[in-house]
Amino acid sequence: MTSAITVSEGVDSPYALSHLDALESEAVHIFREVAGEFERPVILFSGGKDSIVMLHLALKAFAPASIPFSLLHVDTGHNFPEVLAYRDRVVAEHGLRLHVASVQEYIDAGKLRERPDGVRNPLQTVPLTEAIQQHRFDAVFGGGRRDEEKARAKERVFSLRDEFSQWDPRRQRPELWQLYNGRHAPGEHVRVFPLSNWTELDVWQYIAREDIDLPQIYFAHEREVFKRSGMWLTAGEWGGPKAEESVESRLVRYRTVGDMSCTGAVDSDATTLDAVITEIAASRLTERGATRADDKMSEAAMEDRKREGYF
């Protein structure tokens, strides 16, 4: 190729991508691979920041066309109302198709039983896997990041699941170069994690750079909370507080968005994206360590749930 470009090798090369540009380009590549190779992909969308970033990347990947995927939300029945409102707003704004798998419906129908501790996150697995089978989804995008948890550090970008949606960490396909192998038999599907290589800080910096709208619970606000297992949980009809737990009003925000029964708020006065980013860069706790009760159940809690089909 005839070219007048002279490139000085080094960090300062004008052709070196910033780390956010590199991560964005890689994620877009993953979305387009799935669009090219699968029949019925779906994006798991919880209204949390990771799935919001996923959706934003998917919109960019196929612009100016609309995204060739629908969305699937596993509704635990204990979701933050602000997050559900956000979900419905985004779906309407981009003309997307949303499927909802409802944990509450499974409980009401007697197909799932409420746990004594009221935590519903582990109950998501059955409605999720049944929705995948029912709609015959063959690729399921998840917002999981490998920096979240040590079992996730072992997760492939393309993760084959058997007909029972199970993950077998000992039988994963080696993932070489950017050549993702999505071959699967009928009934099997592939979980796809376009944010595998992102960290919590990357996600927040990207949200700031792209000026992405988020549910307000990610920013500091006064909220009625009570303490359970060392975490500030939001009081509500889902089952808290108990008689011995007392409610107080605190200035808090959420680092993750999940089921209200196991997602804790953190004390924070960060009301802007910049303040949130500074807070995270200085934090001595991981995202999940700070806010997730279900990961603390055992040393292998995440791995065990993933084996069963959790994302």
Next chain:
Amino acid sequence: MSTTAENVAQLTDPSATTLLRFATAGSVDDGKSTLVGRLLHDSKSVLTDQLEAVEAASLKRGQEAPDLALLTDGLRAEREQGITIDVAYRYFATPRRRFILADTPGHVQYTRNMVTGASTADLAVVLVDARNGVIEQTRRHAAVAALLRVPHVVLAVNKMDLVAYEEKVFAAIAEEFTAYASELGVPGWGSGGSPQENWCTAIPISALAGDNVVEPSANMDWYGGPTVLEHLETVPVSHDLTGCHARLPVQYVIRPQTAEHPDYRGYAGQIAAGTFRVGEAVTVLPSGRTSKVSGIDLLGESVDIAWTPQSVTLLLEDDIDISRGDLIVPSGDAPATTQDVEATVCHVADQPLTVGQRVLLKHTTRTVKAIVKEIPSRLTLDDLSQHPDPGQLVANDIGRVKVRTAEPLALDSYADSRRTGSFLLIDPADGTTLAAGMAGESFATHKAVTTVADEEGWDF
């Protein structure tokens, strides 16, 4: 380094940091976990709750000090057996760079794991125990890094504290490693330039005591080079675009067919090598049709020039038939298309690869049927010797193969482009990834010519 307000400010400036992908390789007791633990720990990537979990787990096992290996062994079976099963990816950051570490296990299925980690790495850290020097495993790691064309290697001579921090021990190991690497024909090796211009940088360290990992060592004032972290922060990651053949594998055709964009037809893909410009004459392979680039969309933004590894959408002047699997290249710089692929492969599956086997070959965005015509040789990494006509390759074998494809492929030599010269062989029956292929010549070719071809008449 501790988290100061200044560090936080630098960490939060996204434009100031680039991304370095690197892989670690080392034998079982070389201290790899300790090195990884120290890099993570000293860059604030081990947070309080993770450390507490490790401390609790160590206590439960009756260990007094926290076992840092528990930070990196994430699976139940790994913790139960005290071994590392698979590649894990870890993340840490300094104010200058973000790092993606492919942490590859030192034993059991070593070759395929290291190949997996090395395939995307800009740099490989090869650990050596200063007391043992260059051993079989070291040679294997160097050979895999060279074969995969990892741009930079760090030879980390560890446990210097156990050899009294002696310069001559380090020098002898570095020299022996250099001699072996020159056999591998690595370009830039020992060119006498700055450490950044050489393929390999040797660093004497003690991961346990912390010498030359993050902080310079007071025990080795004879060493004037960078610490491991300093080297990781400064080694160049950008590609030399001048020598690259521009390549865009088409992933997906974007056709909105809306009132707003009735005629938009864009060819989406990640630029695998080189640069593309508006106005450039291009050829589409394998059809050979030609056109000109009329526009480039960089994720919603119109640009005049784009380069690897950006994900873009190319618009062409002519409405020609292009679909997923095609390759867009500058006219006048097109690779030859072929149905006969010769390559070095690393076998990564438990089931073997045999002559006559029908497989799928995945190259960039194109997957075609193929048949294994020949397996001319199998390579022993320890001494780079060739074993002719092995009949099959099994897990962790590296060998030469000849594959006939059902359709023509536009394949570059892996030496020219890691991205368009690489491919997978896949079992069509169950989708298993069988082998990682690198097209064209490699050091695995040359030895066969000198030691075998003359007497047995092979010609490749």
